[in-house]
Amino acid sequence: MSMQTGLVTSTPQLRTYAPTTDVSVAAPAPRLEIVRAEPVTARRDPRTEPGPIRLVIIALAITFLSVFVVLPLVVVFASAFSKGVVAYFAALAEPEALAAIKLTLLVAAISVTVNLVFGVIAAWAISKFEFTGKTFLITLIDLPFSVSPVISGLVFVLLFGAQGYFGPWLQAHNVHILFAVPGIALATIFVTFPFVARALIPLMQEQGTQEEEAAISLGASGLQTFFRVTLPNIKWGLLYGVLLCNARAMGEFGAVSVVSGHIRGETNTMPLLVEILYNEYQFVASFAIASLLAMLALITLVAKTILERRLDEAEVPDGD
Amino acid sequence: MAIEVKNIVKRFGSFAALDNVDLKVADGELLALLGPSGSGKTTLLRIIAGLDWPDSGEVAIDGENALSRGASERQVGFVFQHYALFRHMTVFENVAFGLRVQPRAIRKDEATIRARVKNLLDLVQLDWLANRYPSQLSGGQRQRIALARALAIEPRILLLDEPFGALDAKVRKELRQWLRSLHNEIHVTSIFVTHDQEEALEVANRVVVMDKGKIEQIGSPGDVYDNPATAFVHGFIGESIVLPVDVAGDAVRLDGRPLNIPALGAASGAAKLFVRRHDMAVGPAGTGALEGAIRHVRSFGPIQRAEVALSGSEGKTVIEIDAPRDRELQAGEIVSLQPRRYRIFAAQ
Secondary structure: OHHHHHHHHHOOHHHHOHHHHOHHHHOOHHHHHHHHHOOOHHHHOOOOOOHHHHHHHHHHHHHHHHHHHHHHHHHHHHHHOOOOHHHHHHHHHOHHHHHHHHHHHHHHHHHHHHHHHHHHHHHHHHHHOOOOOHHHHHHHHHHHHHOOHHHHHHHHHHHHOOOOOOHHHHHHOOOOOOOOHHHHHHHHHHHHOHHHHHHHHHHHHHHOOHHHHHHHHOOOOHHHHHHHHHHHHHHHHHHHHHHHHHHHHHHOOHHHHHHHOOOOOOOOOHHHHHHHHHHOOOHHHHHHHHHHHHHHHHHHHHHHHHHHHHHHHHHOOOOO | OOEEEEEEEEEEOOEEEEEEEEEEEOOOOEEEEEOOOOOOHHHHHHHHHOOOOOOEEEEEEOOEEOOOOOHHHOOEEEEOOOOOOOOOOOHHHHHHHHHHOOOOOOOOOHHHHHHHHHHHHHHOOOHHHOOOOHHHOOHHHHHHHHHHHHHHOOOOEEEEEOOOOOOOHHHHHHHHHHHHHHHHHHOOEEEEEEOOHHHHHHHOOEEEEEEOOEEEEEEOHHHHHHOOOOHHHHHHOOOEEEEEEEEEOOEEEEOOEEOOOOOOOOOOEEEEEEEEHHHEEEEEOOOOOEEEEEEEEEEEOOEEEEEEEEOOOOOOOEEEEEEEOOOOOOOOOEEEEEEOOOEEEEOO
């Protein structure tokens, strides 16, 4: 390729692009047959860039992807398996690791369930009803996205900590929120709150309220309308939101780190344990847990792609 | 069932969508609400259905207060302009929906529901589409399914919101006649909203013409066409020639020149003369109330449509008239025009 480019640039301007753009038209008849034998169509497409530029752009993209996505993934798995498969599974079977996995699953289950319910309710209210303060509510839902997770965690410390607003009362009644599962769940719920609502609002707004009105005029109650009409129409969007919410809930570090207290075997989630083990030079154990999170990410990506395809199908406007 | 609407007021912010509307619909009627967009006709329909609530006023269906009940309790069939079929259900399930959501105490058994849906699909002549999804149907088919779905609940009244508005012209014409004959068959009190005068005049027993949240006229199709009650109705229904005139006693003047037609009791002052295009008789110059030069003639079907520049207006006032083709008109010819039928309304 570079040879060709060199040759071409040395010829006069007008002819410079001739070989790439006008071969079949400008070339004499006998050569035309030779040209035809080559797959010339792709290059002649005027909608795309010339070959060399495309190569450079593609190379850039691949380099970027390798350095920032593929390489880290490879490193994670390579380090996890650096002492062999036995060491890898031994690391995962450690009581601390198992406790962290269990806690992470528990917290994710709680926060996804809560956000599923509240996300659907919020999206339903925002997209199907008109009321004052709607824009404000939408902004409020986005708040966890714009606040640093550490600050989100600190808010709960301020509320429920020993020096916090409810701290003394909680202590007096022997209720543990901070440095315990409830605190971790609360922080995670806060951080992952927008996912479900955000996935649903545009979808539900686009679908409008006509089908619901039709259902009600046919005698359906509010609940019947929701479960028979609204929910089936949003199921793929809902799954999409749940998927992203779950991925974030399992991977959340900042907010959880602030409220967890890092009690070994009790309040360490997987991301927290990865850090602790790494700081203690237990690289295999650290990367073994990290590899689980990486796998979660990969599964999420695949599921997300499939769901996005479903969503596109669901949104195909029905022609008249 | 009869419907009675009294003193309905509905505002959206400062905009009065309905301004003290009264309406009585007799049992078994097929009534059209006709008006331009923003006239409040759809709002009125939605209030009767219970999908919107008036700020004040009363709605009674069959003598009982409808406003104390929600839309789901009114047993009102509603057909939407954009069909609003449930996209995730088959045609069969769409029609069955209203029967399946009934309270358990009165819900029919599966066999009865199936038989009823089958009957309705036969009624709209689409039983062969039962297992399709709405996205696989044409617009006309969807609207017929929507109608079957609304009829499934044995509605006391049937409300149709621009039912043919989203369809192309040919399908629209077919469905109009079909709706007409369907109504003859099932006789349910029906109100349909349209902005298409032809549709209203062709389908309805009675037409309610609305503008700016008020009812302008209620009457038979022939009535609203031949005897428009207001300037708006005359201008909105059918093609009209409108000329600004002055009325003094029984004399009518256009641009200061007397027109030699009686004022028909119109009040003195500035007014508007309304004449249907085909109600303007064309004669030789010097024999009619108006005179003008023919600028352009197009002939099609049974009529010839001529553009006439009225004399005395420096050729600025140009009107279009429809004349029969018994005598071919020529461009450049000077003719006289005599309104056979006309109305004069005081200018607002």
